Amino acid sequence: MSPWSDNGRPPAPIGAKGRSLADAHSPGGRDGAGRDAGDRGGDASSRLPHALVACAVGGVIATSQMSLLAPVLVAYGLCLPADRDGRRALALGGAVALCVALALSAGAGGASMVSAAITTLTGLLVAVLARTGRSTPGAACLGVAAVAALHAGSDAAFAALSGTTLVDTMRGLIASYEQVLVETSAASAPQVHAAARMIGVFWPSAYVAVGFAEFACGRVGARMAAMSVRGDAHPARLDAFDLPLWMVATLVATAAALAVALTVPAVPSWALVAVANVAMALRMAFAAQGLAVLVWVMRGKGLGSMAQVLLAALALYLEVQFVVLTVVGVVDVWANFRHLVRGEAPDGGDTEAQDNEPAQAG
Numbered sequence: 240m241s242p243w244s245d246n247g248r249p250p251a252p253i254g255a256k257g258r259s260l261a262d263a264h265s266p267g268g269r270d271g272a273g274r275d276a277g278d279r280g281g282d283a284s285s286r287l288p289h290a291l292v293a294c295a296v297g298g299v300i301a302t303s304q305m306s307l308l309a310p311v312l313v314a315y316g317l318c319l320p321a322d323r324d325g326r327r328a329l330a331l332g333g334a335v336a337l338c339v340a341l342a343l344s345a346g347a348g349g350a351s352m353v354s355a356a357i358t359t360l361t362g363l364l365v366a367v368l369a370r371t372g373r374s375t376p377g378a379a380c381l382g383v384a385a386v387a388a389l390h391a392g393s394d395a396a397f398a399a400l401s402g403t404t405l406v407d408t409m410r411g412l413i414a415s416y417e418q419v420l421v422e423t424s425a426a427s428a429p430q431v432h433a434a435a436r437m438i439g440v441f442w443p444s445a446y447v448a449v450g451f452a453e454f455a456c457g458r459v460g461a462r463m464a465a466m467s468v469r470g471d472a473h474p475a476r477l478d479a480f481d482l483p484l485w486m487v488a489t490l491v492a493t494a495a496a497l498a499v500a501l502t503v504p505a506v507p508s509w510a511l512v513a514v515a516n517v518a519m520a521l522r523m524a525f526a527a528q529g530l531a532v533l534v535w536v537m538r539g540k541g542l543g544s545m546a547q548v549l550l551a552a553l554a555l556y557l558e559v560q561f562v563v564l565t566v567v568g569v570v571d572v573w574a575n576f577r578h579l580v581r582g583e584a585p586d587g588g589d590t591e592a593q594d595n596e597p598a599q600a601g
């Protein structure tokens with residue numbers, strides 16, 4: 240037998256480690272990518288200082304007006320070290336980012352400190368999911384919900400410390416803006432009042448939007464790290480994004496509850512607000528699935544980068560105006576436009592939950 244491996248390279252020295260932590264724990268192991276990680280990414284220990292610097296810069300940005308970019312750098316830094324650093328790198332990098340964020344935001348008050356900490360921890364959450372191979376669409380939905388709940392919970396806690404509630408605070412804020420806009424342009428008063436009533440119903444969804452944006456930025460940082468370590472130009476394909484079945488069940492239940500809330504007079508107003516905001520949160524998730532279908536179509540047609548950007552911008556505009564991407568995402572659950580493998584293994588056996596195995600585009 241030839242002393243060379245099947246890839247034409249000499250055998251790896253004893254003790255050499257080329258697999259990342261995510262490869263070690265992910266289904267299937269991704270052996271090919273993991274075997275070459277050390278060769279393409281360099282020595283793991285040499286990447287640790289760069290990772291800590293990225294985490295520290297992310298902590299700095301978390302205290303600025305550009306805090307949305309903080310999860311990018313934090314997740315990038317935490318996903319950069321290879322398997323050799325393991326949990327130690329996660330703990331060390333996360334501690335550096337969190338300590339920097341808390342130290343720099345201390346002078347701005349407790350609310351700013353908590354907000355910076357949550358933004359920093361979002362990058363840590365994304366990194367943990369990525370490095371353990373659990374970064375599935377379902378986990379992303381739960382992660383977004385957790386980040387949104389932390390932001391809303393912290394604002395509610397500080398409102399309570401001030402002797403009021405978050406609901407009353409938001410109502411007062413909306414009323415003040417409404418009054419200013421009406422005084423500025425009396426002719427637009429009907430439109431302003433209508434917009435204020437709508438915002439009064441859907442303002443909790445703003446927390447979901449913030450959680451969605453921060454988690455998505457963290458995923459960008461994790462992908463950048465994967466490209467740097469493994470040399471993979473497409474470490475995670477958007478066109479393979481596929482929501483789990485429990486999200487579909489949640490959508491059906493929410494639609495039924497919304498129908499009841501709109502037709503039964505005895506339903507309290509707070510219940511209608513709650514169901515409406517759950518529906519808005521689900522819209523974001525299914526719009527992401529609709530965007531994945533669009534990306535799959537564009538790549539299948541071989542469109543260039545500029546054409547893809549323009550079509551994506553048009554699709555987002557149509558989503559805002561006519562809910563196009565959401566409809567496409569919901570229909571894709573049943574139509575399966577991308578021919579994804581769902582719920583059953585190729586050999587006919589049942590797989591585990593849909594989330595436990597990344598979908599493969601056919």
